[in-house]
Amino acid sequence: MKRPTRECAPPNSHRHPIMTSLYGFVKRLYLAFNPPAPEAPTESPLRFGILGAAGIAPAALIYPVKNHPDAVVKAVAARDQGRADAFAKKHGIPKAYSGPGAYQKLLNDPEIDVVYNPLPNGLHYEWTMKALAAGKHVLLEKPSANTAEETRKMFAFAQEKRLVLLEAFHYRFHPATRRLKEIVDSGEIGTLTKIEASLAIPSGFVKDGDIRMVYDLGGGVMMDMGCYTLSMSRYLSGAEPTKVISAKADTLPKFPQIDIGCTATLAFPAVGGSTGLAEGLTASLDVHFRLPPGFGFVPQWPKVYARVTGTRGSAEFVGPWIYHQITVESSEEEGGPLRKRTEQRYGNLGWTTYRYQLEALIDKLRGRDPEHWFDAQDSIANMEWIEAIYKETGLGSRPPSTAEVPQATGT
Structure with missing residues (x-):
């Protein structure tokens, strides 16, 4: 893996912090969306196949793979022939499986090592x-399944x-997320x-x-x-x-049966010590597909953040796909004056969260x-906790799969 590279800035950019930030973004x-090709690709890269011509696939896998020396996307499968062909052509994928058995055809392909689902x-x-x-091998989009048992x-x-x-x-693989965890x-x-x-x-954004x-x-x-x-709340705690x-x-x-919005509060165990969890530590989750407009017509700004509060300050995180900011306010002692600073940890030039994820997987x-x-x-x-939240809302878990699938011998 390459060593982290500082992001370039235009000449004299130190005099213009706003322009520097905009240039970097x-x-x-x-x-x-235009990742540079790797300098020294391997002769036998890991070969990926994609199940479904999903809209997330380019950002999540196709573009990161173009920048990795040891990976290539070899096939895509979609039940619609036109969609499969168009997706393959657009992204330079050699094989396009289609029809009712498209997914299984891709799985049966001996030239595929890893499946993205x-x-x-x-x-x-x-x-x-x-x-x-x-x-x-499988790279599986979140959430992993409809139930914890699956x-x-x-x-x-x-x-x-x-x-x-x-x-x-x-998000877990980005150095900014790990830096936030380090601060906490x-x-x-x-x-x-x-x-x-x-x-x-x-x-x-989310239509009917x-x-x-x-x-x-x-x-x-x-x-x-x-x-x-x-996931973020569990990770940070x-x-x-x-x-x-x-x-x-x-x-x-x-x-x-569909939650277009959900709020939840979870309790965490109390742990002693200055860097532990306080008695009564809680995590509050707030998610929504359709935030209602203010005054009936003014669109609300998206809410994308995590904030951790402690007895001597707080750390707030926004990001980190291609932009992030960590804002820390802390004091040397409880009740003391707060000092504020911001941090950013991008690491390798142009690497998104998905690129870091691909690096770890390979x-x-x-x-x-x-x-x-x-x-x-x-x-x-x-x-397990997603299901527990759904139980508390009264909506219940999402329905388990009824498909006949192979099982591990111990289950």
């Missing part, structure tokens, strides 16, 4: 199990088959008392026909944006919740130790 955005949530379990049965079975099967299965919480764990902001995490967007509004496919905002806020204190879902008459597949990783239990626990 534009450059990162450009490189995210960005299918609707309700299809994650079926096609991940089938990919593992075909001997393929997640448990997938990871058990992957372990039995000696294959790598990774849930694609890409250092004790600089004192004993943790509150965590707040929000991902909410204004009306107009969106798959995220389909109950049978695992729809709902807690499954989509909510899984990130829950360094502990698992003890209970769901409260949870409330916003629904619509035509989508009675390191793992090649037998190297990734800079960051999380295990099966992390993914299982996240689904």
